[in-house]
Amino acid sequence: RKEVEQDPGPFNVPEGATVAFNCTYSNSASQSFFWYRQDCRKEPKLLMSVYSSGNEDGRFTAQLNRASQYISLLIRDSKLSDSATYLCVVNYQTGANNLFFGTGTRLTVIP
Amino acid sequence: NAGVTQTPKFRILKIGQSMTLQCTQDMNHNYMYWYRQDPGMGLKLIYYSVGAGITDKGEVPNGYNVSRSTTEDFPLRLELAAPSQTSVYFCASSYGRDFYEQYFGPGTRLTVT
Numbered sequence: 001r002k003e004v005e006q007d008p009g010p011f012n013v014p015e016g017a018t019v020a021f022n023c024t025y026s027n028s029a030s031q032s033f034f035w036y037r038q039d040c041r042k043e044p045k046l047l048m049s050v051y052s053s054g055n056e057d058g059r060f061t062a063q064l065n066r067a068s069q070y071i072s073l074l075i076r077d078s079k080l081s082d083s084a085t086y087l088c089v090v091n092y093q094t095g096a097n098n099l100f101f102g103t104g105t106r107l108t109v110i111p
Numbered sequence: 112n113a114g115v116t117q118t119p120k121f122r123i124l125k126i127g128q129s130m131t132l133q134c135t136q137d138m139n140h141n142y143m144y145w146y147r148q149d150p151g152m153g154l155k156l157i158y159y160s161v162g163a164g165i166t167d168k169g170e171v172p173n174g175y176n177v178s179r180s181t182t183e184d185f186p187l188r189l190e191l192a193a194p195s196q197t198s199v200y201f202c203a204s205s206y207g208r209d210f211y212e213q214y215f216g217p218g219t220r221l222t223v224t
Contacts, residue, residue: 004153
């Protein structure tokens, strides 16, 4: 079983749409959670950390559900510039392999 | 602030050749990491370092070596390149380890033929 699992997509949505991604993780001892954004042939960049109480940054909302071991990312009013791959990242805080990356969910926003 | 820089951007190696991927950061971060990203796979940690002179293995260290003689530099050495090492390699750094943002370099695309 993978440490972090994401639906690879692709998600093709029209401009202005709301889209949500989920990510499940296998280790209940996970300590911290992040969403990174990766543009085509570029490096990953932090989009937002995910806090237990949930958090919002403009059009982006992240939620954590520890009981069900998943995190979500909601994007409202999608823009063309949101087209990217979104990586779910989970930290286990044990040994060397403390940060686990999902394979990513690809989003394309269509005009 | 250049952030994290990597050289080269692209490289083609023949099987059995060796090379060093360079990584430098100017943010005075203690923690540095090397990842590889294969198509359809998540980033995998190769090696990491918590400070100058200290390195440790990640999830996929076989076929690689690292050194950390300064805070700024964290080169990755490939010995006896194999086709399985064809990948995109990212170097990253962070202020701390568990709850801190990792800053990534632009990556090195390596092909071994």
